[in-house]
Amino acid sequence: MYRPPACFKRTDAERRDQLLSWDRDDLAFFASGACHILAYAFMDTYPDAGFQPVGLWSREAKDPGHLYVTNGTWAFDHDGWTLESELLRVTREAAPVNDFQPRPILMDLDTFCLRHYHRPRELFAFDPWERALRYIAEFPAPAAGAGAPI
Template structure:
């Protein structure tokens, strides 16, 4: 699992300069999820959040149809993503645990995001929504998700 150097998330210029996968994996996953649902490259997906218990780090948002997920990794099986996330955070934070919740708020709404300690799409250095659209557009959605469903 990748770890950001201290201070990058608070430095808007350094944060924006991160490669897309790191940008969307470590602080802007909710923007990617919201844009995915708005663009709807595949139907039947909804957003879920990994919410660490207590004050632990490790929150994450992704979209899923219940079997397949899409996030900064691309497509994977839901149980694999959750197991990987749990393993990585448990290694760094012994006793780490989380809850999984279906997102029931406007994912791209700044007010709803700020209330949950996330930045709204217009609170990044540049246009995070356009960046997410470009990231999503590079992926062959049908092919990648179909391969996962065959296994």
């Protein structure tokens, strides 16, 4: 079953100390604090797989709280492959007051970070890009044509 990002919230200390945040395991790191890096690294790895970055906005929020990629059926994020409908259902159940709504992200990573107050690569303790690529490689690639996991 899908584990929503709310299960991996950073502590106040992890928010203040990037090295402490960096030292979390990959699942927690990419669930809370670096989901946007993972989404864009996925797009860079599989540019022709038919996926699009999507942000989850809570009610009245100006910025998304979580990013994932989807082809409209399958989603990929910190928890690997999940049906998008399950990702949305479980995430909403974990925090019903937030009324999370998905919206496509139609900009590059640097612009996204600037507009939506997400940490750019250079402000992490270390560059998270290679870490994201290694994490993505742990999961099956999208199947050619179908966009679903193998």
